[in-house]
Amino acid sequence: MSDRPIVSPDVTIRDVAEAAGVSISLVSFVLNARRGPSGEYLCSASQKTAERIVETAERLGYHRNKAATSLRTGRSDTIGVIVSDISNTCFGQICRKIEKLANDAGYLTIIASTDDRKENFRQLVDKFLYSGVDGFIVAPCHGVEDSIAKILKRRLPVVLFDRDLPGVEGVGRVLLDNEKAGRCAVRILCSQGRKHIGLVRYETDIPTIIARENGCREEAEKNGISFTSAILARETMRRDIVSVLHNAREEGIDAMIFPSNAITVDGLSAINELGFSIPEDLAVVGFDQEDRSEMFNPWFSFVNQPTKLVAEYSFRMLLGAIKGDGQLETKIINPLYTLGSKIKK
Amino acid sequence: MSDRPIVSPDVTIRDVAEAAGVSISLVSFVLNARRGPSGEYLCSASQKTAERIVETAERLGYHRNKAATSLRTGRSDTIGVIVSDISNTCFGQICRKIEKLANDAGYLTIIASTDDRKENFRQLVDKFLYSGVDGFIVAPCHGVEDSIAKILKRRLPVVLFDRDLPGVEGVGRVLLDNEKAGRCAVRILCSQGRKHIGLVRYETDIPTIIARENGCREEAEKNGISFTSAILARETMRRDIVSVLHNAREEGIDAMIFPSNAITVDGLSAINELGFSIPEDLAVVGFDQEDRSEMFNPWFSFVNQPTKLVAEYSFRMLLGAIKGDGQLETKIINPLYTLGSKIKK
DNA sequence: AAAATCCTGTAAAACGTTTTAGAAATAAAA
DNA sequence: TTTTATTTCTAAAACGTTTTACAGGATTTT
Numbered sequence: 001m002s003d004r005p006i007v008s009p010d011v012t013i014r015d016v017a018e019a020a021g022v023s024i025s026l027v028s029f030v031l032n033a034r035r036g037p038s039g040e041y042l043c044s045a046s047q048k049t050a051e052r053i054v055e056t057a058e059r060l061g062y063h064r065n066k067a068a069t070s071l072r073t074g075r076s077d078t079i080g081v082i083v084s085d086i087s088n089t090c091f092g093q094i095c096r097k098i099e100k101l102a103n104d105a106g107y108l109t110i111i112a113s114t115d116d117r118k119e120n121f122r123q124l125v126d127k128f129l130y131s132g133v134d135g136f137i138v139a140p141c142h143g144v145e146d147s148i149a150k151i152l153k154r155r156l157p158v159v160l161f162d163r164d165l166p167g168v169e170g171v172g173r174v175l176l177d178n179e180k181a182g183r184c185a186v187r188i189l190c191s192q193g194r195k196h197i198g199l200v201r202y203e204t205d206i207p208t209i210i211a212r213e214n215g216c217r218e219e220a221e222k223n224g225i226s227f228t229s230a231i232l233a234r235e236t237m238r239r240d241i242v243s244v245l246h247n248a249r250e251e252g253i254d255a256m257i258f259p260s261n262a263i264t265v266d267g268l269s270a271i272n273e274l275g276f277s278i279p280e281d282l283a284v285v286g287f288d289q290e291d292r293s294e295m296f297n298p299w300f301s302f303v304n305q306p307t308k309l310v311a312e313y314s315f316r317m318l319l320g321a322i323k324g325d326g327q328l329e330t331k332i333i334n335p336l337y338t339l340g341s342k343i344k345k
Numbered sequence: 346m347s348d349r350p351i352v353s354p355d356v357t358i359r360d361v362a363e364a365a366g367v368s369i370s371l372v373s374f375v376l377n378a379r380r381g382p383s384g385e386y387l388c389s390a391s392q393k394t395a396e397r398i399v400e401t402a403e404r405l406g407y408h409r410n411k412a413a414t415s416l417r418t419g420r421s422d423t424i425g426v427i428v429s430d431i432s433n434t435c436f437g438q439i440c441r442k443i444e445k446l447a448n449d450a451g452y453l454t455i456i457a458s459t460d461d462r463k464e465n466f467r468q469l470v471d472k473f474l475y476s477g478v479d480g481f482i483v484a485p486c487h488g489v490e491d492s493i494a495k496i497l498k499r500r501l502p503v504v505l506f507d508r509d510l511p512g513v514e515g516v517g518r519v520l521l522d523n524e525k526a527g528r529c530a531v532r533i534l535c536s537q538g539r540k541h542i543g544l545v546r547y548e549t550d551i552p553t554i555i556a557r558e559n560g561c562r563e564e565a566e567k568n569g570i571s572f573t574s575a576i577l578a579r580e581t582m583r584r585d586i587v588s589v590l591h592n593a594r595e596e597g598i599d600a601m602i603f604p605s606n607a608i609t610v611d612g613l614s615a616i617n618e619l620g621f622s623i624p625e626d627l628a629v630v631g632f633d634q635e636d637r638s639e640m641f642n643p644w645f646s647f648v649n650q651p652t653k654l655v656a657e658y659s660f661r662m663l664l665g666a667i668k669g670d671g672q673l674e675t676k677i678i679n680p681l682y683t684l685g686s687k688i689k690k
Numbered sequence: 691a692a693a694a695t696c697c698t699g700t701a702a703a704a705c706g707t708t709t710t711a712g713a714a715a716t717a718a719a720a
Numbered sequence: 721t722t723t724t725a726t727t728t729c730t731a732a733a734a735c736g737t738t739t740t741a742c743a744g745g746a747t748t749t750t
Binding site: 012013014024025028029032064065067068069070071072073 | 735736737738739
């Protein structure tokens with residue numbers, strides 16, 4: 001039924017050259033020329049021929065063959081984005097915005113998810129590398145310094161976001177101020193009159209989570225409020241968190257902080273399972289969750305990354321590095337929070 | 346600071362050929378050879394040289410240059426996925442799964458969002474086309490038949506999902522049985538003892554929504570239950586839906602159906618705004634929303650596409666069409682529903 | 691008037707593959 | 721042994737660009 005696909009673009013630069021009665025070199029020069037202030041083509045062609053060439057190209061419906069360009073120049077006008085899970089709304093939003101910015105800048109975006117597993121991360125970096133992306137924006141997993149080094153060895157720019165890889169040099173960073181995010185969470189609860197704050201997390205050395213916890217503790221001390229944290233095994237967290245919450249309440253804890261997306265999901269589920277009434281029984285601050293409070297239960301508060309900002313900073317930084325202007329630097333951004341309604345209607 | 350990126354892969358097929366003492370043709374043949382049942386290389390090289398070549402390639406860390414391959418063959422081992430919004434969890438999940446399947450099959454995935462606007466859809470199709478994707482999986486916007494035709498003209502396979510473009514021939518389809526989904530929604534509400542069901546939607550001729558409404562009406566009639574639907578202007582839906590819900594309740598409606606993702610978002614927000622108590626005041630069935638009931642308010646029910654299945658069918662169908670085996674057909678799938686808890690704790 | 695400079699343009703190589711058409715070496719058939 | 725077939729391998733073209741190096745004519749400078 002289906003013959004071989006028509007793979008080669010119907011009209012090549014050669015066709016344009018013939019139709020315009022010039023050499024293919026000139027076509028290439030004109031089509032890649034920068035434009036002067038009044039729209040002139042800044043290349044060795046005369047304005048008249050330049051215009052004729054452009055007009056012919058348009059008339060013929062010419063489009064540059066990407067593979068050929070990429071082979072010749074080494075550029076692919078494609079950037080690679082790696083996150084842990086694109087279906088996590090927070091990442092979804094960031095990717096969406098990056099893709100839009102990239103598109104506007106003439107770049108294609110390839111996105112992949114790692115499920116937070118090193119092996120996947122490595123495999124994807126390799127794949128992106130061999131397919132010739134011009135740069136990377138990645139939310140790294142723990143322990144993928146080697147993969148990043150591999151990218152850098154090819155002199156390709158990398159921007160890290162969401163998570164840091166401390167000690168890695170030569171990369172851009174767009175990171176949440178996690179200490180501040182922790183302080184923010186505690187301040188929300190203080191403002192709601194809470195006095196005994198608990199935090200649950202799993203055992204980890206992920207700096208993001210540790211920093212958030214530190215921020216919480218600091219702010220609690222500053223406000224003279226009790227702060228206790230429970231540390232669970234990662235594998236059994238989903239189960240154990242139920243009893244932690246149960247006990248916490250018995251012990252007079254009146255507010256709970258879940259310092260990451262995964263913990264928030266498990267924590268909120270546990271609360272539903274326990275049938276706690278929010279915010280009477282417990283005030284809650286979750287992290288890294290899309291704000292759905294307008295749609296769902298409006299009594300949770302959340303501390304999030306400002307996804308648009310993360311996307312904008314990351315992409316601009318990467319683009320700058322690709323183009324050669326612009327520096328790879330470390331950008332620390334402020335947390336965004338959404339307050340759960342204080343009063344239940 | 347940063348010199349030009351090292352774009353050309355450090356080691357080319359030529360290096361492998363030299364190191365192995367054979368011609369580059371032979372290297373190419375071996376590296377592209379199919380493997381026989383006992384692992385032999387099915388090509389004109391002797392097994393001994395074949396093994397030597399493979400071993401050399403590995404030792405040197407050779408990786409095929411994608412741009413060159415793509416230029417030569419016209420294949421890019423890349424598929425294009427177009428949805429309305431990747432940060433919509435439903436699409437996020439589908440994309441995630443497609444990407445995983447594609448990755449396992451050796452394909453790269455480029456994903457883009459249209460915001461449900463024709464112009465964007467067209468622009469993205471063009472872009473993907475010129476960048477040489479091998480096939481498309483798209484959730485089309487209304488009225489993009491011309492873009493699809495453009496793809497088909499290049500003999501590239503297309504699989505439609507989520508929304509249909511009636512009348513378009515030569516494409517694969519993976520679609521929800523929307524009538525059944527409508528019936529499903531009504532059955533959920535019946536089983537919860539509701540007698541007066543309302544539906545809100547905006548003015549549209551999107552077949553998806555119409556079919557759902559028809560399914561609802563049908564099932565309501567069959568069960569002898571009252572069914573009324575309110576049709577709003579799309580632009581002002583977000584605002585108008587509040588008064589619709591308010592009036593509905595006055596008129597004794599005890600259950601509400603929101604037959605699309607957008608309507609569900611606006612509808613649930615309105616419910617929160619009105620301070621309705623669910624399910625006492627109103628039972629609710631939403632569509633196309635990720636099931637977050639375990640985390641948030643567990644009293645909503647949802648009818649969804651089975652995202653994994655959609656992804657699997659779509660990708661397999663596309664891959665079949667790309668490879669030449671396998672047909673592009675129409676696959677109608679059953680809705681998935683999650684019941685909100687019937688009793689509020 | 692000759693030399694130098696500028697303007698407009700081109701030829702050809704290169705990027706790294708795949709693949710066609712055929713060559714050389716070996717084995718089988720006559 | 722000679723011919724024929726088979727196995728193993730290679731040369732070279734092609735894919736569609738970009739870019740270097742340079743050519744020829746027009747213009748300016750000396």
